[in-house]
Amino acid sequence: MCWLYPILHRNPASNLLVVEVAALTSADRVLDIGCGPGAAVRAAAPLVEEAVGADPSGRMLHLARRRSRGLPNVRYVQTPAHHLPFEDDLFTAVWTIHSMHHWGDEEGGISEARRVLASGGRFLVVEQIDPGKSWGVDEAGIHRITSMMRTAGFADVEWTKHRVGRADEAVIVGRG
Numbered sequence: 001m002c003w004l005y006p007i008l009h010r011n012p013a014s015n016l017l018v019v020e021v022a023a024l025t026s027a028d029r030v031l032d033i034g035c036g037p038g039a040a041v042r043a044a045a046p047l048v049e050e051a052v053g054a055d056p057s058g059r060m061l062h063l064a065r066r067r068s069r070g071l072p073n074v075r076y077v078q079t080p081a082h083h084l085p086f087e088d089d090l091f092t093a094v095w096t097i098h099s100m101h102h103w104g105d106e107e108g109g110i111s112e113a114r115r116v117l118a119s120g121g122r123f124l125v126v127e128q129i130d131p132g133k134s135w136g137v138d139e140a141g142i143h144r145i146t147s148m149m150r151t152a153g154f155a156d157v158e159w160t161k162h163r164v165g166r167a168d169e170a171v172i173v174g175r176g
């Protein structure tokens with residue numbers, strides 16, 4: 001599915017949803033883990049100090065960089081979620097959209113998100129609610145993610161359901 005993703009989802013509403021829920025300000029430094037072609041990074045860029053996309057796929061990052069030309073506060077780094085090459089507490093908002101269900105090491109990725117998130121910052125996980133689990137998570141999957149986030153040290157972990165087009169999206173939020 002993933003090679004078609006950048007063609008079919010050039011500006012997916014779920015990417016705009018996370019930017020809205022994160023309530024960004026000009027002081028924010030944002031990290032998008034599993035950024036794919038970078039739609040959420042570009043949506044955040046005009047609102048924040050810096051927007052960084054991380055993804056292990058060179059092909060996705062090639063598209064992301066091409067589509068982000070001319071945005072001075074955007075950069076991309078090729079890396080998986082469980083190994084984020086950033087210093088502790090660097091970001092004030094970290095998110096991941098439709099990506100966590102691809103991670104081989106979810107606990108490692110969540111722990112890295114916690115490490116690079118500054119105290120008081122927010123971590124948002126967006127996954128499509130799919131009882132068949134081929135594209136996202138079912139309710140048990142949501143509870144598994146909230147539980148891993150609490151174990152990793154996130155506070156005030158809660159999730160909300162959002163109708164986006166014809167899909168239901170789960171947005172799970174925790175505080176650093």
Ligand SMILES: C[S@@+](CC[C@H](N)C(=O)[O-])C[C@H]1O[C@@H](n2cnc3c(N)ncnc32)[C@H](O)[C@@H]1O
Pocket residue numbers: 002005009012015033034035036037038039054055056057060079080081082096097098099100102103104105
């Ligand atoms: C369905 S795409 C979503 C892309 C983007 N977040 C969006 O919403 O447009 C899933 C992305 O997760 C990335 N991915 C796969 N394994 C990953 C991992 N271990 N860590 C971080 N990202 C990963 C893929 O390369 C791909 O870009």
